[in-house]
Amino acid sequence: MYQRLIPPLRWHQRVDEGLLEATERDRARIVQAAPVRRLQQKTQVFPLDVQASVRSRLTHSLEVQETGRRIVLAILARMPDPGVPPMTLLSLVEMSCLLHDVGNPPFGHFGEQVIGAWCQQHLPALYPQALGRAMSAAWEPFFTDLCHFDGNAQSLRLVHHLHELDLTLGQLAALCKYPGGAEAQGWRAKRGVYLSEAPVMEEVARRLGLAPGSRHPLVYIMEAADDVSYCIADLEDAVDRRLLSHVELLAALHEAQPDNYMATLITQAEQSCDGFFPAFRFALERDLVALAAQTYLAHHDAILAGRHDEPLLHGQSPAAQALETLRQVARRHVFKRREVESLELEGFAALRGILGTYATLLALPGSEFQAVLEGNGGPSSFLARRLCHRLSARHVRAYHRALAHPDARFADAHDQEWYYRVRLLIDYVSGMTDTYALAEYRLLSAGA
Structure with a gap:
């Protein structure tokens, strides 16, 4: 079912590549690319930070890559025959996750x-x-x-026009978080492609059979992996930097989401011998990965047809609400701090x-x-x-x-x-x- 969306085709087409070979070639080019290395000295949350324990864009991207991998494995466990080798799907998502922030400028958002x-x-x-x-x-x-700088659009420009990685069309499409379209609703209203790259993405969409302005299905997985990773990491780094005490964090979480799910997460993490954040992160990520896979499979036909407009972690489930709580707490208690x-x-x-x-x-x-x-x-x-x-x-x-x-x-x-x-x-x-x-x-x- 994914053969059409993941062909072994490049912008400069090679005729001697099989699908697995093309995917592995993409992977090698991406991992060895200079923009990925430069992420080590780009801001995640705390600009100019030199503490090794606090995340850079590179360490964040590696965490997103791992979370994306787990979501794909959870999906494949219930979709045993996607029509392409499972390793291909895994690699495409992992590399999209690794690349998703390469276009971000100095000092983050x-x-x-x-x-x-x-x-x-x-x-x-x-x-x-x-x-x-x-x-x-x-x-x-x-x-x-020109007046709308967007890190997602810059990522596409960087890998295709600036560094000329000549990635497969499926990998290019799986990187494009906001392809842009006629309707101004939800993610469709966001423009993640510059006019300089618009002809490229229009041709990619045409050759892959994507509806105008619709996402590649694997983009939903990359987006969910990013949401899972940064929401937890921002608060962990804030505590590590002593911008927020452990007691203040727990009080803020309880206040923002006073329900049994959050209380259970906190209690189990407090009692864990692994430490609070490793235990809290493991339990919440486990539930969010399962939720992302479940949502993807539940809306699979609509996602493949380009008709699905909501992110995978959107909804009223306890885990999704906990993720939103983490965002709110970070906005209120971290990002407005004087430091x-x-x-x-x-x-x-x-x-x-x-x-x-x-x-x-x-x-x-x-x-x-x-x-x-x-x-x-x-x-x-x-x-x-x-x-x-x-x-x-x-x-x-x-x-x-x-x-x-x-x-x-x-x-x-x-x-x-x-x-x-x-x-x-x-x-x-x-x-x-x-x-x-x-x-x-x-x-x-x-x-x-």
């Missing part, structure tokens, strides 16, 4: 907001400087696209400082930027030339590839060039680790 807000504030003034004319109505969709907000402000200053300096490149006319990029700029390009030298060669190649083929969606070649020039800057900044972003900010502001 706060960094997403900073980049988007900076673009919204400054691009309207930079556009006329570079193109010599005001923004037209035809440019509005591209302006909106967390102070670290976010440090990231805010770094990102805005870097973007503000590199905006020099966005203000140049297209011909002048090309000259500077090629090392032919005149005396007036003193700063621009040095900034171009710091750009990633991989990102510059992606910029040139994007301009090699005229795109009818743009009013003219100048609009197309500037759109991908802004993408070049966003690619560069969002690919930085927390520590690199701080070092770059210190370098650029040393003389200020």
Whole structure:
């Protein structure tokens, strides 16, 4: 039943691969990819943290990968013949889980907001400087696209256009959490694909037979695994950092969900010789994994047909309610703490400082930027030339590839060039680790 959705096809098709071989090749490329390694120095919850016990994006992604694996195994136990090798399903979900955060910028979700807000504030003034004319109505969709930084959309762009991993079409689709569609309800209202990658995902959907705007079925499993992992981990890290005492945590959990299920989880975890968090996490994850598998199988036909709109852990079951309780407690008692907000402000200053300096490149006319990029700029390009030298060669190649083929969606070649020039800057900044972003900010502001 999954043969159509998981074919051994790539964007650059190979004809000598079987399904298992193609999946294993994907796995090797993903595990060895530099963006996965860089997750070790990117924020999960606590920006700039150097404590090994507190989670980075990499350790979080490894936990999501393991949870995704457990959900698939629970599904396969009740669906013995999916029509493809079980190892293929396991690998696709595990690698989607491992990749799901590679597009996140420095300083976590706060960094997403900073980049988007900076673009919204400054691009309207930079556009006329570079193109010599005001923004037209035809440019509005591209302006909106650039001003909405999304880690999921950046993940797709990173693996396909920037690092050119040439993953199988099924793996690409299983990574796309919010493919976008006509209806503005639930996850369908979220845009997790940039206009730069929209033609790719439209072609992937066509070749896999997915309905327009619908998710690949395995995305639901990756999403559930992420929800399970971060909700528990955020509170554990907060206690580890002493932002929240153990007593305060228990009181907050009891207050938010005063029912027998939560009380039983807490009592059993308190009495366990394994320690509170290992026992609490094991019991809740066990129930959530079972719930995710049960929901997936109950709505299997609708999920395969692209008609299911709810996440797997949505509902009124005690375990789902406990998950929502963890989210509420983290929002109320962790994310608004002075220490967390102070670290976010440090990231805010770094990102805005870097973007503000590199905006020099966005203000140049297209011909002048090309000259500077090629090392032919005149005396007036003193700063621009040095900034171009710091750009990633991989990102510059992606910029040139994007301009090699005229795109009818743009009013003219100048609009197309500037759109991908802004993408070049966003690619560069969002690919930085927390520590690199701080070092770059210190370098650029040393003389200020």
